[in-house]
Amino acid sequence: MSNQRIWHLVALLVVLSMIAGACAPAPTPTPAPPAAQPEPTKAPEQPKAPQEFIFGVVLVGPYNDHGWSEAHYMGAKYAEERIPGAKMIYVDNLNPGAKPGVTVPQVVDDLISKGAKIIFTTSDDFKDGTLEAAKKNPNVPLVNVSGDHAWKEGKDYQAPSNLSNFMGRMEYGKMIAGCAAALTTQTGKLGYLGPLINDETRRLAAAAYLGAKYCWTTYAKKDPADLKFKVTWIGFWFNIPGQTLDPTKVANDFYNSGYDVVLSGIDTTEALVEAGKLAKAGKKVWAVQYDYEEGCKEAPEVCLGVPYFNWGPAYLKALKLVQEGKWTQYWDWNGPDWKDLNNRDTSAVGFVKGAGLSKEAAANVDDFIKKLGDGSVNLFKGPLKFQDGSVYLKDGEVATDLQIWYLPQLLEGMEGPSKS
Amino acid sequence: MSRAADWGLRIAGIGAALLLVTLILAALGTSPAQAFRLIWDGAVGSPAKFAYVLTAWAPVLLCAAGLLLTFAAGLWNIGIEGQVVMGAIFVTGMLRLTQDVLPPAAALFLAALAGIVGGALWAALAGVLRLYGQVNEIFGGLGLNFIAGSLTVYLVLGPWKRAGIGSTSGTQPFPPKLWLPPILPGINVSLVEIVVGLAAIVLVCLALRGTYFGLRLKAIGKNLRSAFLLGVPTERHMLAAFALCGALAGLAGWVLVVGTSSRHQLFPLISGGYGFLGILVVLLANLNALWSIPISLFFAAISMGSLQLALQAQLDSSLGGVIQGLLVLAVLIVGGIRSRLAAASSERTARSR
Numbered sequence: 001m002s003n004q005r006i007w008h009l010v011a012l013l014v015v016l017s018m019i020a021g022a023c024a025p026a027p028t029p030t031p032a033p034p035a036a037q038p039e040p041t042k043a044p045e046q047p048k049a050p051q052e053f054i055f056g057v058v059l060v061g062p063y064n065d066h067g068w069s070e071a072h073y074m075g076a077k078y079a080e081e082r083i084p085g086a087k088m089i090y091v092d093n094l095n096p097g098a099k100p101g102v103t104v105p106q107v108v109d110d111l112i113s114k115g116a117k118i119i120f121t122t123s124d125d126f127k128d129g130t131l132e133a134a135k136k137n138p139n140v141p142l143v144n145v146s147g148d149h150a151w152k153e154g155k156d157y158q159a160p161s162n163l164s165n166f167m168g169r170m171e172y173g174k175m176i177a178g179c180a181a182a183l184t185t186q187t188g189k190l191g192y193l194g195p196l197i198n199d200e201t202r203r204l205a206a207a208a209y210l211g212a213k214y215c216w217t218t219y220a221k222k223d224p225a226d227l228k229f230k231v232t233w234i235g236f237w238f239n240i241p242g243q244t245l246d247p248t249k250v251a252n253d254f255y256n257s258g259y260d261v262v263l264s265g266i267d268t269t270e271a272l273v274e275a276g277k278l279a280k281a282g283k284k285v286w287a288v289q290y291d292y293e294e295g296c297k298e299a300p301e302v303c304l305g306v307p308y309f310n311w312g313p314a315y316l317k318a319l320k321l322v323q324e325g326k327w328t329q330y331w332d333w334n335g336p337d338w339k340d341l342n343n344r345d346t347s348a349v350g351f352v353k354g355a356g357l358s359k360e361a362a363a364n365v366d367d368f369i370k371k372l373g374d375g376s377v378n379l380f381k382g383p384l385k386f387q388d389g390s391v392y393l394k395d396g397e398v399a400t401d402l403q404i405w406y407l408p409q410l411l412e413g414m415e416g417p418s419k420s
Numbered sequence: 421m422s423r424a425a426d427w428g429l430r431i432a433g434i435g436a437a438l439l440l441v442t443l444i445l446a447a448l449g450t451s452p453a454q455a456f457r458l459i460w461d462g463a464v465g466s467p468a469k470f471a472y473v474l475t476a477w478a479p480v481l482l483c484a485a486g487l488l489l490t491f492a493a494g495l496w497n498i499g500i501e502g503q504v505v506m507g508a509i510f511v512t513g514m515l516r517l518t519q520d521v522l523p524p525a526a527a528l529f530l531a532a533l534a535g536i537v538g539g540a541l542w543a544a545l546a547g548v549l550r551l552y553g554q555v556n557e558i559f560g561g562l563g564l565n566f567i568a569g570s571l572t573v574y575l576v577l578g579p580w581k582r583a584g585i586g587s588t589s590g591t592q593p594f595p596p597k598l599w600l601p602p603i604l605p606g607i608n609v610s611l612v613e614i615v616v617g618l619a620a621i622v623l624v625c626l627a628l629r630g631t632y633f634g635l636r637l638k639a640i641g642k643n644l645r646s647a648f649l650l651g652v653p654t655e656r657h658m659l660a661a662f663a664l665c666g667a668l669a670g671l672a673g674w675v676l677v678v679g680t681s682s683r684h685q686l687f688p689l690i691s692g693g694y695g696f697l698g699i700l701v702v703l704l705a706n707l708n709a710l711w712s713i714p715i716s717l718f719f720a721a722i723s724m725g726s727l728q729l730a731l732q733a734q735l736d737s738s739l740g741g742v743i744q745g746l747l748v749l750a751v752l753i754v755g756g757i758r759s760r761l762a763a764a765s766s767e768r769t770a771r772s773r
Contacts, residue, residue, distance in 0.1 A: 091731050100692030101676075102727060103683055104610075106472055110731065113466060128593050136625070151483065197586030235588040242569055243688040282572050305593070408584065419586055 037125040038333055040164075050085035053323055054268035055334060058104065059092035060123035061238055061267050066298060068237065068267035072122040072145070074293075075311025077082040078344070086319060089114055094321065095125065099239040104129025112140055118322045120145060120315065124200060125237065130298030141327050143318050145311075152332040155406060159329065166332040167200075167313045168348040171404065172372060173307025173336070173377055174204045174263075175211030176351045177288045179368045181217060181261040181362035182212035184286055188226050191254035191262040191273045194233040195245055197419060201265060203407040205231050208263050209414050210379040211368070219364040224296060224413065230259065231416030236299030237267045248274055255285050261304065265287040266318075269295060276303040286356050296354045303354030305365075310350050324335050333401065385412040428589050433754030437746040444742065450733050453723070459740065462728030468584035475681045476694070476720040478609075481617030482672035482711045483698025485624045486665030489709050492628055493661040494641035499546040499561025500618070500695035502568035503539040503666040507673025509572060510538025512686040512721075513595055516580070524597045530736075539670020542568065547662030551655050556695040572688045577681075578595045590687030607683045616675065618713070620668050625709035637661055655668040669695060677749065693741075697723070700748045706755075721742055 056077045061069035069092060080086045091107050093099060104126045109120050118141040121130040130144040139161060144150075146167045149159035159165075181190050191210055192205050208331040209229045213419035232254070239292060246271040254262045255278050264271040275287035276299025286409045289295035296303035314334055321327045334348030342350040351369070353362055371377040382393030386409040393399055409418040442452040450530040453464075463473050483500055490497040493698055514534035518527040564624060569748050573588055580591045600610035628634035639647040648654045676690050683690075697719055705711035726740025 087584060091727075093730070093736075096687055096689040096692070099727070099730075100689060101476055101694070101723070109468055109608075110727070113468065114731075123586075125589050128685075196588065199582070233586060235573070235586070240565070240588075240689070243573055252744065333552060417586070419584065 003016055012272035024190060024390045029227035032305065038146060052115075053083060053086045053319070054115040055080075055086065055088055055115075055319060055322075056119035057088055057090040057120065058091060058094055058107055058121045058123075058126060060112070061093060062127055063090065063092040064119070065238070065267060065292075066269050066295055067289075069122070071292040071309045072120070072311055074308070075315050077119070082172035083319050083323065088199050089116060090395065095236075095240065096242065106135040108133035108137065108140075108142070112137060117141070118143070119316060120318070122146075123237065124198065130163065131159065136258075141322050143320070148199075148331070148359065150329050153402065155332070155402075161329045162327075164318070164330045164332075166318070166330075166334060167310070168309045169308060169312075169333055169335040170204055170309065170349055171207035171380070173349045173351050174367060175206035175372065175380065176369060177290075177305065177307045178211030178213075178264055179215035179219075180207035180353070180357055180361065180365050181208075181263055181286070181288055182227065182244030183364055184217040184304055184357065185261045186284060187258050188216075188222070188230040189230070189258045189259040189261075191251075192229065192231040192416070193250055193254070193262055193264050193266055194416070195231050195266045196229045196235055199406050199419065202410060202418065203404055204265060205416075206407055206414065208265075208410045209411060214377065214379055215364065216370055225412070226338070228259075229414050230254075231410065233417065234266065236237075239268065239270070247271070250332055251275070251287075252278075260284060261288065264290045267291060269298045271298070272299050272303055275299060289354075293352060296352065300355045300412055302356045304357045305351055305354040307351045308348065310344060310347055312344060314348060333405075336373075338369075341369065341373075346353045370416075385417055386410070387412055387414060421578040428695060429582040429754055433750040434747065437750035439742075440467050440585040441739075441743050441748055441754065444739070445735075448735060450735055455729060455735065456735060458611035458728040458732055461727035461733035462731075463725030467607055469724070471607045472681060473717070473724045474609040474681060474723045475716050476723050478610060478617040478675050478679065479669050479672035479692075480697050480701060480716040480720050481696040481716075482620050482627060482668045482675065482715050483695045483711070484701045485617075485709075486668035487702045488621075488666045488699050488707060488709050488712065489626065489637065489661045489700055492634065492637040493658050495658060495661060496549070496558050497543065497546065497561060497665050498558045498699070499543065499564045499664065499695070499731065500665065500669050501691045502561065502565035503669035504541045504695050505565075505568040505678070506542035506571055506666075507539035507688055508677050509568070509575065509673070510670065511674045511677045512580070512591060519594065519598060524734055527729060528600070528678055531678065532671060533650060534678075535670040536667040536675035537670065539666040539668070539673060541666070543666020543669065543700060544659060546666075547659045550662075551658060554660045556742070563636060569688060572690065576687060580725025588688055590683060592684040594678070599682075599684055600640070600678055602680045610680045613675050613679050621709055622670070623765055624668075628647050628709060633657070633660075667685045667757040697744070699743055704751055706751075706760035 015157035022340055038169055059069040059072060059263050063073040064070055064076050076088045080088045095108060104121060108119055120143045122145045124146050127144055127147045130142055131149055134142045144165055147165040148154040148156050150163055150165045151157055193210060194205055195201055212229060213224055216222050218225050232250050234247050234250060239247050249261050250272040251271045262271040272287040272289050275285045279302045286302050286304050288304045291308055293304040293308045336349040337343050378398060380399035382391040382396045382397040386392050436604055445452040445455050464470050487497060511531045511534055514531040515527060518530055546557050546560045546564055549555040566724040576588055576591055577586060582592050600612050602608050603611050636652045636657050638658055639652055645653060700714045701712050702717055706713050722740045729735040729739055
């Protein structure tokens, strides 16, 4: 028995000592006192290097998800390249599936301890955690992307002054996506692979529907009653087994029940991947990707296009504000640059047409984009009704930002739950 | 088998596990030394970081304490994850009822009791299935884990959803008055969490060493049949082991909802694998209660420290789990080889007589 106890002691000591040993590799003696390594005080050949300016980014999914998180990663890279000395440090996959027990305030603390001067938390899922972190660290600017805590006119204004928000006006991208889908479908049935239900996802699904309905009636000259638009929500921004519906299965269910175009509203690429597989098997199906400029790459031949976020300029603005000492709280809802939708420096929201879109449909999509840009078409304009038949916008009434942002229900003509 | 060979085998086991980890790291193109250093710094690099290790330590301690009881009775309580979740569900339910009515301290205390009850009931169910339904506790536990997880998703999306939102992300976070206060500002772990965890494991240790209850549990674990024949009320004791383990797991659920650095809400996967981690701890400690204390701290440190792999070396932080798993596997394999060799040699000595 005591033999066993000795064994445990030795086993643990061995493990600990090996790890400790690994921590002190021979060449670099680790300084035991907290004081940093004594840098040579005279460093004459240093001046050309600009002062290092570290910023942190917290991603909800993997940085290379070909979707929402990768778009943020690229946006941060864009800003990093344009600010001398800027250096991004990031944490990806912060969600209970991948990093159980890790919270936003904890990650923010860690990024601050590594010298981050501003931190971007890039998910709606980080809203509460970012608010908590902002209150804990009143001197560190934080930006929660897609949130509204810093919107003074909004319904949930409660951010301390070090917390700001920005978001892109993806409604336009989604309208274009809906248009491309409606001009391609042969069955008249469009599926929308929705993430979870909240203000943002309701308004984006509704925008896709409005774009689809407009192009269906205007260009395809068909009866709006013949257009089916169904939303299925999986419960989170991407698949977490056991927690969400499986987006692969949802996409398959759509395709196997006559929905020949699926618009993705989630962070990842399942809809397009499934469409690619089914098309290879001879099925006539398509998908519209979301979030990331190069999102079509997974299955280009069935991709009708991708409405994407170009986050770079928004990151750049925030970094400059901090670097120049001009930080004040703000809430930005950045629109597309209609003169050049895919301009990296000016357009917060873009649309890249996919190889699956026919020439004729593409021409109509271009025309639709032009009309959106010159203001001759505004789809958030009455008469519009909610799903339950009540009035959203009276005849001729144009929705305000508040009415669009906080869309309380899906619209009449859409199928699928408005709340959980 | 000579003592020297015995020791050699044991050290070789741990060495093999570490070698495997090193190879994996090398295959990923990272210097293993750097990776281990990152884990180390990530765990104990600053008081704030160590506070997060302690935050993870508390639920692992509670789970390990409970599992010591079930393992002593020879039971594999795989359902512990579900018991943590059920504890968290009961805690959340109680706090929702009491948060606006009672002073925070009273609400928190009642919530802890609720968590204990929730975990104990869920564990007792696994015990009942085992004793009266002939369902092995491993399969029963897995099933009950799944049900507890689904129940969370249902509650978060259904009755307890946030206004206007349909997200599995979680329930409305509780206000700061219902968070356990930090030891010191900036050290985001509460003394309550640590004391509860340590008290649990010390009490379990005393119970196993110095009470008839513990003795009987161990008798059941060594040989169920003879314990029964010797007059130990085996069913009652096994159920008690389940229920007590579930109670401690439920208390871990309480810590995960109200802890200083928790998310302060109920969300799916709230158990965070701490229950399974507790199983690894107890196995590595070879069912020794006191050894479970440093080992669980060590595992909590690996869990939190390995976050730095993702942050600084762009490696997947789940490598921490790989390291923990390999260590336990190595120890179990060595244990297996040892008992096999021992059996062979005792057979030889028996024959030569």
